[in-house]
Amino acid sequence: MVQKTKSNLEDIAKAAGVSKMTVSRVLRGGSGFSDETRDKVLQEAKRQAYVPNRLAQAFGSDLASTLVGVCVPRLTSGLFGHVLEGVDIALSRLGYQAMVGSHNHSIVEEENWLRQVVAWRPAGVILSGRIHTAGTVDLLRNAGIPVVEIWDLTTSPIDMAVGFSHHDCGVEMGQFLIRRGRRRAGFVGALARSDVMGSARLDGFTAALDRAGFPLIDREILHDSPGFYAGYYGLETLLARQPKLDVVYFHNDEMAIGGLAYATANGISVPSDLGIVGWGGMEAASVLPRRLTTTVVPTTAIGKAAAEGLVARLKGESSQDVVVVPTRLVPGETG
Amino acid sequence: MVQKTKSNLEDIAKAAGVSKMTVSRVLRGGSGFSDETRDKVLQEAKRQAYVPNRLAQAFGSDLASTLVGVCVPRLTSGLFGHVLEGVDIALSRLGYQAMVGSHNHSIVEEENWLRQVVAWRPAGVILSGRIHTAGTVDLLRNAGIPVVEIWDLTTSPIDMAVGFSHHDCGVEMGQFLIRRGRRRAGFVGALARSDVMGSARLDGFTAALDRAGFPLIDREILHDSPGFYAGYYGLETLLARQPKLDVVYFHNDEMAIGGLAYATANGISVPSDLGIVGWGGMEAASVLPRRLTTTVVPTTAIGKAAAEGLVARLKGESSQDVVVVPTRLVPGETG
DNA sequence: CTGAAAGCGCTAACAC
DNA sequence: GTGTTAGCGCTTTCAG
Numbered sequence: 001m002v003q004k005t006k007s008n009l010e011d012i013a014k015a016a017g018v019s020k021m022t023v024s025r026v027l028r029g030g031s032g033f034s035d036e037t038r039d040k041v042l043q044e045a046k047r048q049a050y051v052p053n054r055l056a057q058a059f060g061s062d063l064a065s066t067l068v069g070v071c072v073p074r075l076t077s078g079l080f081g082h083v084l085e086g087v088d089i090a091l092s093r094l095g096y097q098a099m100v101g102s103h104n105h106s107i108v109e110e111e112n113w114l115r116q117v118v119a120w121r122p123a124g125v126i127l128s129g130r131i132h133t134a135g136t137v138d139l140l141r142n143a144g145i146p147v148v149e150i151w152d153l154t155t156s157p158i159d160m161a162v163g164f165s166h167h168d169c170g171v172e173m174g175q176f177l178i179r180r181g182r183r184r185a186g187f188v189g190a191l192a193r194s195d196v197m198g199s200a201r202l203d204g205f206t207a208a209l210d211r212a213g214f215p216l217i218d219r220e221i222l223h224d225s226p227g228f229y230a231g232y233y234g235l236e237t238l239l240a241r242q243p244k245l246d247v248v249y250f251h252n253d254e255m256a257i258g259g260l261a262y263a264t265a266n267g268i269s270v271p272s273d274l275g276i277v278g279w280g281g282m283e284a285a286s287v288l289p290r291r292l293t294t295t296v297v298p299t300t301a302i303g304k305a306a307a308e309g310l311v312a313r314l315k316g317e318s319s320q321d322v323v324v325v326p327t328r329l330v331p332g333e334t335g
Numbered sequence: 336m337v338q339k340t341k342s343n344l345e346d347i348a349k350a351a352g353v354s355k356m357t358v359s360r361v362l363r364g365g366s367g368f369s370d371e372t373r374d375k376v377l378q379e380a381k382r383q384a385y386v387p388n389r390l391a392q393a394f395g396s397d398l399a400s401t402l403v404g405v406c407v408p409r410l411t412s413g414l415f416g417h418v419l420e421g422v423d424i425a426l427s428r429l430g431y432q433a434m435v436g437s438h439n440h441s442i443v444e445e446e447n448w449l450r451q452v453v454a455w456r457p458a459g460v461i462l463s464g465r466i467h468t469a470g471t472v473d474l475l476r477n478a479g480i481p482v483v484e485i486w487d488l489t490t491s492p493i494d495m496a497v498g499f500s501h502h503d504c505g506v507e508m509g510q511f512l513i514r515r516g517r518r519r520a521g522f523v524g525a526l527a528r529s530d531v532m533g534s535a536r537l538d539g540f541t542a543a544l545d546r547a548g549f550p551l552i553d554r555e556i557l558h559d560s561p562g563f564y565a566g567y568y569g570l571e572t573l574l575a576r577q578p579k580l581d582v583v584y585f586h587n588d589e590m591a592i593g594g595l596a597y598a599t600a601n602g603i604s605v606p607s608d609l610g611i612v613g614w615g616g617m618e619a620a621s622v623l624p625r626r627l628t629t630t631v632v633p634t635t636a637i638g639k640a641a642a643e644g645l646v647a648r649l650k651g652e653s654s655q656d657v658v659v660v661p662t663r664l665v666p667g668e669t670g
Numbered sequence: 671c672t673g674a675a676a677g678c679g680c681t682a683a684c685a686c
Numbered sequence: 687g688t689g690t691t692a693g694c695g696c697t698t699t700c701a702g
Contacts, residue, residue, distance in 0.1 A: 018689090019688065021689060
């Protein structure tokens, strides 16, 4: 059977004996037609399995499209998965569609992604982080669409922002560990050169330690993806150099759990011999035999707030330009 | 400063002293123009920061759009995060854009998502699973676009498919545990009513146990998201009813790790008192103090193959309609 | 090698 | 309450 060409407003109009415009009005649920007309049109549309052409709609009118670009560093990160879920649920509830991309912590890849996406004339975009290429900023300015930057709030945003200060997270953890009596701290991270936000946490951490008079002893930064393995081997490497550390701050919880695995496997008792603390608040961290000491980030809430703020702006509703979400240092049994 | 209206082909044409058509040809890298013309046009395009309007492009021609719809059950699942990453990397390398959605294991939500997405006239879609509503199938047929169903391969696909048999995964694990001497097996799952693929694993598992003469003793299915917590409390509940189980098969690795945490916290020694086995192959499973016995699924490869197969089809290249990816039962130290 | 004309499906603006 | 006209930016087709 030959593929039947998709029906359009005109087909319905003809079949219902009205004009395209009337059909358009009915289908968009406006007003300016009789009940009788409406029923006829709706019935025809259903019969013909009419699917509106959003391309024509978005193209042919100033009506903003309902496409929203969303770019995150990595799709495989537990944290960003939750952020995306928050975005996705909010957007779909509001009738918007997400175009998703990832850039693996490269602002150049982010620009490439954005260049593709703006060509689709999206209603707005959600980006991660506060550092972008000049090209990205130009693209955004020329597009003249709302932008929400999520995750980091260290400096002032291009347009809107939802997040928190990574630097403060590091400071808070540093102060906490000092209060707990730790004096010889190390750090294990990954991808330092490109993950600016991870570096911000480290900066805050070292600053706090410095102020307390017990500066960071050493750090080990792996050029690897910040997962369990990197945490495991990162701790191994760091301890080989610095056997006398009394606590290690990890780039994130996955790495901290990897570190915990290394400690367990090597007879290092946690937290008495060595404290291990993470960042992020992944679910797994709280069901470990020993609950991980970490900073919990409200990931889904960030995604939701970003999507809702963007749409509020699009609808001309008043909305806050900068939303600060609270992170929470949760003392566990490992640090 | 007033927002400068975006430049279009005509603006460039005027500035370069040629026609729209010539500009169009140059910008799309075709042929039929002199080098001199090309340089002039490219220079003008750059000067005006021209961004092509993909909406007009896709709308105004039969040229397939480069939009690809991708729908997964959950964005927060470690496994699907990796699938999405595979899809995303392959698509962006090939010049396509992903419209992403999730349906939380509801085929009705999947249909709602698809209805929105089809209206954008995507080049193709990637769906998860083999069960869809009649409405979904209609939508797909009418759209006349390629469809790749990923993840499950139990029955024959609508169009193309990339995956493996969940049923066989269950059978294999059942046989493995019997060979290891387990005789009193239980199962802990979540969301059974809607997660058809999880059920397929359970079916295969019970079938294998039945054939061996040691049928499944009991199962505990939680109406909760299949994460660490559900695994923890699911095992607690199951053991309260059936203290004499000698092994428990979990819906996935997250739940198995939760179960492991419960066992550790309650002095149950694994694997001597109780075997604990999972499914999926999340990275964490292999750095636990005791490596989890599980089935490893090549998630990223599935996403990559789905995206590449779809694009191959779009370009008229020959491609396999059904790609079976191998899963691998990896014996660890927990079962 | 280059250009002119028509049209994709829809909606805004205006007429009736 | 309903219809008509024009046009969004691009590509296709056909003429030169």
